[in-house]
Amino acid sequence: MRRYLLWSVAFHAVFLFVGAVIAPLRGLSGPSHTMQVVSVGLVDFAEPGRVKGGPAAKPAAPAPAEDELIPKNPAVKEELADVKAPEKPKKDDDKDKKTEKPKTADKPAKKDTARAGGPALAAIDTGGVVGSLTEGGGGGDIWGVETGANVNPYHRQGFAAIRSNWRNPSFGRERRVCVVKFVVKRSGEITDIELEQKSGSDLFDRAALRAVQVTGSWPAFPNHWEEDEQIIHLEFEYRP
Amino acid sequence: MGLSSIPGIPTPAIIGGSIWDILAGSSGFSLLILSVLLVLSIVSWAVIFLKWRSFKRVTADSARFRLLFRKGRRLSDRMTALSALQHMPHWRVIDAGYAEAVAFTEQNRGVRSGDAAGFDLTPEQKKAVSDTLERVAQEEIGRLEEWTIFLATTANASPFLGLLGTCWGIMNSFMGIGATGSASLVVVAPGIAEALIATVVGLAAAIPAVIAYNWCVRRLRVISDDLSNLSLEFLTELTRENVRETSELSRSL
Numbered sequence: 065m066r067r068y069l070l071w072s073v074a075f076h077a078v079f080l081f082v083g084a085v086i087a088p089l090r091g092l093s094g095p096s097h098t099m100q101v102v103s104v105g106l107v108d109f110a111e112p113g114r115v116k117g118g119p120a121a122k123p124a125a126p127a128p129a130e131d132e133l134i135p136k137n138p139a140v141k142e143e144l145a146d147v148k149a150p151e152k153p154k155k156d157d158d159k160d161k162k163t164e165k166p167k168t169a170d171k172p173a174k175k176d177t178a179r180a181g182g183p184a185l186a187a188i189d190t191g192g193v194v195g196s197l198t199e200g201g202g203g204g205d206i207w208g209v210e211t212g213a214n215v216n217p218y219h220r221q222g223f224a225a226i227r228s229n230w231r232n233p234s235f236g237r238e239r240r241v242c243v244v245k246f247v248v249k250r251s252g253e254i255t256d257i258e259l260e261q262k263s264g265s266d267l268f269d270r271a272a273l274r275a276v277q278v279t280g281s282w283p284a285f286p287n288h289w290e291e292d293e294q295i296i297h298l299e300f301e302y303r304p
Numbered sequence: 305m306g307l308s309s310i311p312g313i314p315t316p317a318i319i320g321g322s323i324w325d326i327l328a329g330s331s332g333f334s335l336l337i338l339s340v341l342l343v344l345s346i347v348s349w350a351v352i353f354l355k356w357r358s359f360k361r362v363t364a365d366s367a368r369f370r371l372l373f374r375k376g377r378r379l380s381d382r383m384t385a386l387s388a389l390q391h392m393p394h395w396r397v398i399d400a401g402y403a404e405a406v407a408f409t410e411q412n413r414g415v416r417s418g419d420a421a422g423f424d425l426t427p428e429q430k431k432a433v434s435d436t437l438e439r440v441a442q443e444e445i446g447r448l449e450e451w452t453i454f455l456a457t458t459a460n461a462s463p464f465l466g467l468l469g470t471c472w473g474i475m476n477s478f479m480g481i482g483a484t485g486s487a488s489l490v491v492v493a494p495g496i497a498e499a500l501i502a503t504v505v506g507l508a509a510a511i512p513a514v515i516a517y518n519w520c521v522r523r524l525r526v527i528s529d530d531l532s533n534l535s536l537e538f539l540t541e542l543t544r545e546n547v548r549e550t551s552e553l554s555r556s557l
């Protein structure tokens with residue numbers, strides 16, 4: 065029996081060794097999938113425009129301080145002309161954007177009174193880019209980033225990346241619109257993701273936030289851009 | 305694409321999560337469970353190897369044994385031929401019966417008989433030989449059965465151990481949710497992944513044990529049938545060579 069025990073130990077050791085060392089090297093263990101752990105709060109929002117439950121404090125880590133919850137809003141150099149998402153050719157009447165759109169680069173944004181039931185912005189941005197992702201239901205629209213003719217290809221590409229990570233949970237007859245605001249650093253890093261406007265469906269809001277979070281980063285800014293960061297307002301829309 | 309860039313979200317505990325990374329990252333109680341399961345698995349595989357070898361030897365030679373047993377004219381010749389297969393349980397059964405029969409014969413005749421003159425047994429003595437055959441066969445089966453019960457234990461206990469580890473891990477995850485007030489995947493996912501590993505390992509230990517145990521049980525039944533058939537054959541031969549019975553037969557004719 066002792067001899068067989070030794071055999072068995074050797075067998076297990078080889079098995080573990082192959083699994084732990086060789087298989088990953090040779091790619092035998094199938095796709096080495098990176099587990100993306102994304103924080104998605106399952107609860108309502110503690111304060112307007114803030115996702116609660118994001119910070120998953122490990123027991124050791126202190127709870128996030130209050131000031132961490134207030135989004136940083138460094139002054140942004142306004143260089144980008146405001147991009148208005150134009151009406152789609154097919155559906156034009158039902159698409160009234162409730163998003164606040166900075167009208168021009170150097171005008172401070174007004175509080176949009178048309179924002180029905182939406183939370184007040186935690187901070188008023190002084191500018192930014194507005195994009196919008198729409199899913200058309202019955203209209204035969206395909207997913208697409210609505211872009212004005214003058215939208216920069218950089219943003220188009222970035223929106224497309226987010227769009228590819230968006231799993232829209234909505235269906236049915238209700239139109240859903242939410243706006244996610246985030247900051248893109250010069251390096252392309254996406255930070256300060258916030259829900260700017262709720263859609264009325266937590267699920268929809270979370271899916272939108274998650275789409276941005278999963279995207280994680282955009283390409284770095286083109287060299288000739290001078291600003292250090294940009295504030296992006298991205299509208300997610302589901303159209304029945 | 306790590307998400308640690310998003311403020312307020314800690315770097316996830318598991319990145320590049322292959323099963324081995326999770327194993328490496330597991331801790332405390334689940335590690336204990338995993339070690340116990342590993343030990344169970346190691347021992348059960350050792351038993352599998354052991355049983356496989358021993359049963360294989362027995363089944364490989366049993367046909368040859370039967371052939372040799374039926375070959376000679378007299379039991380004594382057969383025993384001589386069979387002594388080449390002394391490692392077989394069959395041999396030990398037959399040998400015990402034969403020795404008993406020879407001992408009874410000598411006792412009845414009061415001399416050393418050699419093996420020329422057949423046997424000289426009363427019915428009671430024949431019964432005793434038959435009992436001996438049965439007893440030794442049981443002993444041999446017992447010897448072959450040794451350790452197989454461990455396979456059954458592993459097969460039954462491992463999934464439960466794994467389940468225990470899993471429940472523990474999930475319990476911890478939910479405690480984590482409670483403590484942080486956050487149901488984010490960051491809190492839940494590592495715990496649950498780690499928890500499920502225990503079940504995976506438990507099943508990995510149990511499944512070969514189940515298969516091997518069933519195989520062993522089947523083999524044992526075959527061998528046991530083999531032995532009892534052989535005992536019966538031996539008794540028949542004994543009767544054929546028994547002087548008393550043949551003389552009684554000739555007298556009654």
